[in-house]
Amino acid sequence: MIGLKILDRGTPLGRFWAEFCENRIALVSFWIVLIVSALAVLAPLYAPQDPYDIGKLVLTDARRPPGHVGAGGYVYWLGTDAQGRDLLSAILYGLRISVQIGIAAGAIAFVVGGTMGATAAFLGGRVEVLIMRFVDMQLSFPAILLALVISAVLGQGKWQIIAALVAAQYAYFARTAHGAASAERAKEYIEAALSTPLSARAVVFRHLLPNCMPPLIVVATVQVANSIALEATLSFLGLGLPVTEPSLGMLIANGFQYMLSGRYWISIYPGIALIVLILAINLVGDQIRDQLNPRLKR
Amino acid sequence: MTAQAMTAQAMPAPVLEVRGLRTHFFTRDGVVKAVDGVDLSVARGRVLGLVGESGSGKTVTGLSLIGLIDAPGRIVEGSVRLAGQELIGLAPDELRRVRGRRIAMIFQDPMMTLNPVLKVGTQLSMALRAHERIAAAEVRRRSVAALGRVGLPSPEQCLDAYPHQLSGGMRQRVAIAIAMLHRPDVIIADEPTTALDVSIQGQILHEMQSLAAETGVALVWITHDLAVVSSLAHEIAVMYAGRVVEHGAADEVLSAPRHPYTRGLLESVPGEAAPGGKLLQIPGSIPALVDLPPGCAFRARCPRADALCEAMPEIVGDGLGRAIRCHHPLEAA
Amino acid sequence: MLGFLIQRVLQAAVVMLAISALVFVGVFAIGNPIDVLISPDVTQQIRLDTIARYGFDQPLWKQYLTFLDRLVRGDFGRSFVFNMPVLDLILSRLPATLELTLAAVLGATLFGVPLGMYAGYRPDSIVSKAIMGLSILGFSVPTFWIGLIFILVFAVHLGWLPAGGRGPTAGILGVEWSFLSLEGLSHLLLPALTLSLFRLALMIRLARAGMREAILSDYVKFARAQGLSEGKVIGGHVLKNISIPIVTVFGLEFGATLAFAVVTETIFSWPGLGKLIIDSIQSLDRPVMVAYLMLVAFLFIMINFLVDIAYAALDPRLRTGRA
Numbered sequence: 013m014i015g016l017k018i019l020d021r022g023t024p025l026g027r028f029w030a031e032f033c034e035n036r037i038a039l040v041s042f043w044i045v046l047i048v049s050a051l052a053v054l055a056p057l058y059a060p061q062d063p064y065d066i067g068k069l070v071l072t073d074a075r076r077p078p079g080h081v082g083a084g085g086y087v088y089w090l091g092t093d094a095q096g097r098d099l100l101s102a103i104l105y106g107l108r109i110s111v112q113i114g115i116a117a118g119a120i121a122f123v124v125g126g127t128m129g130a131t132a133a134f135l136g137g138r139v140e141v142l143i144m145r146f147v148d149m150q151l152s153f154p155a156i157l158l159a160l161v162i163s164a165v166l167g168q169g170k171w172q173i174i175a176a177l178v179a180a181q182y183a184y185f186a187r188t189a190h191g192a193a194s195a196e197r198a199k200e201y202i203e204a205a206l207s208t209p210l211s212a213r214a215v216v217f218r219h220l221l222p223n224c225m226p227p228l229i230v231v232a233t234v235q236v237a238n239s240i241a242l243e244a245t246l247s248f249l250g251l252g253l254p255v256t257e258p259s260l261g262m263l264i265a266n267g268f269q270y271m272l273s274g275r276y277w278i279s280i281y282p283g284i285a286l287i288v289l290i291l292a293i294n295l296v297g298d299q300i301r302d303q304l305n306p307r308l309k310r
Numbered sequence: 311m312t313a314q315a316m317t318a319q320a321m322p323a324p325v326l327e328v329r330g331l332r333t334h335f336f337t338r339d340g341v342v343k344a345v346d347g348v349d350l351s352v353a354r355g356r357v358l359g360l361v362g363e364s365g366s367g368k369t370v371t372g373l374s375l376i377g378l379i380d381a382p383g384r385i386v387e388g389s390v391r392l393a394g395q396e397l398i399g400l401a402p403d404e405l406r407r408v409r410g411r412r413i414a415m416i417f418q419d420p421m422m423t424l425n426p427v428l429k430v431g432t433q434l435s436m437a438l439r440a441h442e443r444i445a446a447a448e449v450r451r452r453s454v455a456a457l458g459r460v461g462l463p464s465p466e467q468c469l470d471a472y473p474h475q476l477s478g479g480m481r482q483r484v485a486i487a488i489a490m491l492h493r494p495d496v497i498i499a500d501e502p503t504t505a506l507d508v509s510i511q512g513q514i515l516h517e518m519q520s521l522a523a524e525t526g527v528a529l530v531w532i533t534h535d536l537a538v539v540s541s542l543a544h545e546i547a548v549m550y551a552g553r554v555v556e557h558g559a560a561d562e563v564l565s566a567p568r569h570p571y572t573r574g575l576l577e578s579v580p581g582e583a584a585p586g587g588k589l590l591q592i593p594g595s596i597p598a599l600v601d602l603p604p605g606c607a608f609r610a611r612c613p614r615a616d617a618l619c620e621a622m623p624e625i626v627g628d629g630l631g632r633a634i635r636c637h638h639p640l641e642a643a
Numbered sequence: 644m645l646g647f648l649i650q651r652v653l654q655a656a657v658v659m660l661a662i663s664a665l666v667f668v669g670v671f672a673i674g675n676p677i678d679v680l681i682s683p684d685v686t687q688q689i690r691l692d693t694i695a696r697y698g699f700d701q702p703l704w705k706q707y708l709t710f711l712d713r714l715v716r717g718d719f720g721r722s723f724v725f726n727m728p729v730l731d732l733i734l735s736r737l738p739a740t741l742e743l744t745l746a747a748v749l750g751a752t753l754f755g756v757p758l759g760m761y762a763g764y765r766p767d768s769i770v771s772k773a774i775m776g777l778s779i780l781g782f783s784v785p786t787f788w789i790g791l792i793f794i795l796v797f798a799v800h801l802g803w804l805p806a807g808g809r810g811p812t813a814g815i816l817g818v819e820w821s822f823l824s825l826e827g828l829s830h831l832l833l834p835a836l837t838l839s840l841f842r843l844a845l846m847i848r849l850a851r852a853g854m855r856e857a858i859l860s861d862y863v864k865f866a867r868a869q870g871l872s873e874g875k876v877i878g879g880h881v882l883k884n885i886s887i888p889i890v891t892v893f894g895l896e897f898g899a900t901l902a903f904a905v906v907t908e909t910i911f912s913w914p915g916l917g918k919l920i921i922d923s924i925q926s927l928d929r930p931v932m933v934a935y936l937m938l939v940a941f942l943f944i945m946i947n948f949l950v951d952i953a954y955a956a957l958d959p960r961l962r963t964g965r966a
Contacts, residue, residue: 149658153943154902160924161936241785245906248787249921264788271795283788291783376868410870422861427883436879437869488869
């Protein structure tokens, strides 16, 4: 199967990869994620039409079914939406936004939340209690509401959405990091390391953090998928990105009203693209989680 | 009649007889022959010590006897006769009826083997009801009696307690009580004292000994600790890499071992060395059970090995209960 | 135990206070609340009067204190849009959302747990793999899309079920519920189903993970060694063990589902709190937003509290105060 020999089996990463490849579904999902992400990010280079450019839209071609040949001999492979946008291009650009936002929100939440949790665990005492209470409080609050309110208050725009998503999600990273760091800190090898001439900072970075990575990586994959879904939901509800930068959620929302009259493609195709992306990320995350779970090793 | 013949006659018929047991695990990395040709027997009221280090196959043997081998493992060959009845090949339902009633097992860590969210009384009641239909009052009476028999003070209160509220020793006594509920013929104990404090170990050992003597239950005591075995067992079987390499009467095996591995084990016990003297060790380590090379499994670590040892030695008995699996056994004392 | 309870109640009160401050500041301090109430071309005088009437000219902390003061008396203010007391507004919409949420979470649990347990018990069977596949789908497909598909299939193509709105209601205990009539149920079915899918997936995975761990545990081995039938081992021993995390999740899920109903209610035009909040956000009806957030926060804290108690009740290890 593709990808089997990429990494050397001798290293831990190589062994991890080898085991990962045994699950064909996860492997296929992994490639899907990579390819879709690459296609999406590079969309401006090859997409047939720039959906942001309102000037290029031909209104008479609006709401055409897939395969329709429009004015100027241009073939709309997936049909057009209510504004005459080529759906294929719109989907590609939409995927691009989804991937960008998903990864940005995930990465920032990772860093912010991870640092918070690990710091709380390392410092201990009142600081730890304070930080973790705050985190717990936030965790019990549903992400979507938080994202809703924050994005409503901040207004539309890419960075506003990312901020909302980060605020909604950093708590998961914080909690996981705290849990992992606490457990690791109590282990004997840290005590042993601290008793050597190594500085506390070196102990944290070279011993503590690497061992906290596995659960954090699992959370990261889940959260990236979640971010993408959340952003789509927010756009669907009319918050989030402005109309000029259509994301997948908004395309679906726009097409909602046409579904009842049979013009299903406006909503369905963006939906399928979205689902494929999220599903693939979740499948990869699942496999990683199973592999890193020590309690399932016989 | 010779002394030998008389001894042979005096030995009671075994209640548990194992012949040629082979349990293999069919894993992704190959076939692991955890148990590869084991013969054992125990008589009523007697204690058999099954000794070996981790990886010797002793736990798998115990699990095979009670039929708890899960995939990817399977008993591929052999016979296990409990009071004459053959257990291997029994239908799962039949086997379930035998389990707990005529052959029972207790494990190493009672904190893990007792369900932490159920009361002790509930667990006893479930074990009782698994094999008999009894009324609630009778269940309680028998549970209290069972707990009292294993030396638990205030058994009534124990019934309403949760496992974490009892001490380690008490928990193990509860496990023993559960095992004894239906007066089984054989109890298999897999390292039951390893997780306990040394002082409690002695108590539990003593308890089990008197139980065996009073009720006639046969004990198969699986352990890696020679000290435990020396005070408790009547017979000892030493296992290495899935096979029995030596067995015989406990005092004989311990005072005059004839297999180099047994000798090595005895000599490496720290108490044996003179203070300040070098701690003896068997060189090398236990082989992985996948892809074992042919021949005697101990060959790589044995100071007496030679070309002859490339062929698997058969287990050779002397007719009086002593047997060795070695081409070059140490001299009889 | 009592000390534990009191401590938790105090904590909850503090948290509520903190949230009220945050919410208030977040909602009222940003943007200009007056713009919603009056059209931009009224005279300056009317503008000033309205500002004074609503107290917007006061410093922020004073506004907050007034807000708190009124809150304690149960007055959440009046909705800018509907011009009725917010409390009444919210209470009138609450039953619809509660109904929907309960139906969804109950359904998810009652179906999810057995399915998940089976998947954990026989992980290699085809049925299990199908169940797991279903669960990953349920997890990955955004709720709004499922709702759309359901409407497309069941309402538009097949015409079996209505595409939106709430069915006829009947009053019990002075509150209107719709599940009592068949027609009401038919309106409830699709939204509840849509809402429940995500939770169903979660329950399945949870039950499966719990089952897989349990099967490998020592107490299961010991129970089998006693000769207990598989039914007893699973139903008697395992079930009690995995019910602890499941009950916890049930409680938390209820809260999360209540919040998530926002999307479902929008799609199905279900007249509940979710739709209210979306409309309020879009129309910037601030008192409603504040009240809604406070209510949800309160609900969450209550639920967390109840779950903590349930946890202690179910897991005897926690009762000795080792929390």
